[in-house]
Amino acid sequence: MMDKSTVVLDIGACSIKMGHKSQVRSIPNCIFKSKVERRKSCFISSQIESCKDHSGLFYMLPFQKGYLVNWDIQRQIWDHAFGKDELNIKPSETSIILTEPHFNFPTIQEGMNELFFEEYEFQSILRTNATTLSYYGFQKDFPLENCCIIVDTGYSFTHIVPYHCGKKLTNALVRVDVGGKLLTNHLKEIISYRQLQVMDETYVMNQVKEDACFVSMDFISDMNSARLKGDANPLLCEYVLPDYTSTHRGYIKEKKTKAGKENKKEEQSIRLAGERVSVPEILFHPSDLGIPQMGIPEAIIHSISKCPPELQPHLYRNIILTGGSCRFPNFRERVEKEVRSLAPAAYVTRITMSDHPDEYACRGGLAWSETDNFREHFLTLEEYQEAGQSACQRQFMGI
CATH class of the missing domain: 3.30.420.40 (ATPase, nucleotide binding domain)
Incomplete structure (x- = not known):
């Protein structure tokens, strides 16, 4: 059976996937600052759920270009993740599996070892890549x-x-x-150039990307269709932006609405057509950018x-x-x-x-923790205190 004291922490640049007791939860890996919230202007990770207005959020990211660079911000997010509002664990009684990007810098690896062993004092840790999980x-x-x-x-x-x-x-x-960050930024630039200034609306435009974009099975044909006018354009849609009064997430407006309900309330919206397929197409043809x-x-x-x-x-x-x-x-x-x-x-x-x-990597880590030889990959706090960083380098090399 899986050791109930084992936690999987898949640390991504956008979100942290946490696996514990066969359950997986995802929280944002950033701190949000709001320009409009008066009651509370700073939201750590999942606290963003209590924010009533997501417009104009300022992101404080611990990762840049895929690597951990801001330890102060990351420490606050990890404190929140391990606290009573999320995992609610005692590090001294817990073993943890951590993920890091491929080709991670040695200085970042050493910093993670020191933080999780010396500051949090976890019982044992296993540092590996998300693809291994x-x-x-x-x-x-x-x-x-x-x-x-x-x-x-x-x-x-x-x-x-x-x-x-x-x-x-x-x-x-x-x-x-x-990756996803490049796609969201590209969509922001397209909409800002053609319709509405949304360069500060990363949170909202990321939702637009998730709700409206899809991968084309025939890109040339779809882009030709996107040039058509009106109802002849199968890609054309109107995306209603949230007003944070009656709606807190945008949505694609139905093309056919009942008479009399079309102008029931004022809505701020953007029109999407070729952007719906051209943004994900970057994953298949990066040379487009x-x-x-x-x-x-x-x-x-x-x-x-x-x-x-x-x-x-x-x-x-x-x-x-x-x-x-x-x-x-x-x-x-x-x-x-x-x-x-x-x-x-x-x-x-x-x-x-x-x-x-x-969540696949995080669930893979939970599956790995059920195998017979799983414990031999961990490095304990006692072993770290005895041999230091060299013990981490030996233990986690090639995992």
């Missing part, structure tokens, strides 16, 4: 397979990482510098080509999509279509994505 989630779903390739599309960038028998093939690891890198399907093929030939058929058969930016409608189908067109005809391709791809 996803691999153990894959092992639980497909126990007869020992090869897979994890595609982690997150907030700052996308990582494609092959695994074989629990070991990541580092020489085949590929990064694409495109001048980023000289491969799209996700090409990067998958490139990563597999760098693996030993005997593993390649198994990797094509086990492609796992994870991360919050995978949640666009048609994302899995588009990746499958393009990978199939690029892969050798003799190989079977299978793309798998869970219903909650952003």
Whole structure:
């Protein structure tokens, strides 16, 4: 049985996924400052749920370009996560699994070791990558397979990482510098240039991206349709922005409304057409924004080509999509279509994505904690006090 004192902390640049006692909860990994709230102007992580007006929120992010740079902000968020309003744990009685980005800087790793051992005094810690936790989630779903390739599309960038028998093939690891943050910023720029100044409305525009955008299965055809006028344009929609009086989240307005109810109240809205497909398309063609890198399907093929030939058929058969930016409608189908067109005809391709791809790594960590050899990967507080940073370097190397 899983040790109830084990906590999984999947630390992302946008959100923190927390796994404890078989439950997973996601909270924002930032501190919000409100320009309009008088009662309370600063909201730490999930406290944003109590904010009545999300317009003009100022973000204080601990991560920049995917790496932890502001320890003061991150410490406040972790204090909130471990407190009574969230996990409500005693670190001295708890073991914790932490995630870090690939190619993390040694100084950041040392800072995390010091903070979790010396400040929080956790019983033991295991520091690894989110894709490694996803691999153990894959092992639980497909126990007869020992090869897979994890595609982690997150907030700052996308990582494609092959695994074989629990070991990541580092020489085949590929990064694409495109993630959810870039897509939201691009959408803000488009809307601000064409319709309404929304450069300060990151929170609202991120909701617009989630509610209205989708991955096109035929991009050229959809963009041609987006040029049509009126009802002839299948992509055209009106997105009603929240007023934080009667509505607290925007929504796509129905094209056909009952007579007499159309102008019942004043609504501030934006019109969306080609933006709905052109924004997610950046994941497949970063060169559209001048980023000289491969799209996700090409990067998958490139990563597999760098693996030993005997593993390649198994990797094509086990492609796992994870991360919050995978949640666009048609994302899995588009990746499958393009990978199939690029892969050798003799190989079977299978793309798998869970219903909650952003939580997949965290749930994989919970699944890993149920295995027999799980405890041997931890470094205890006593071992750290005896050998210091060198013990962390030895213990977590290659995990």
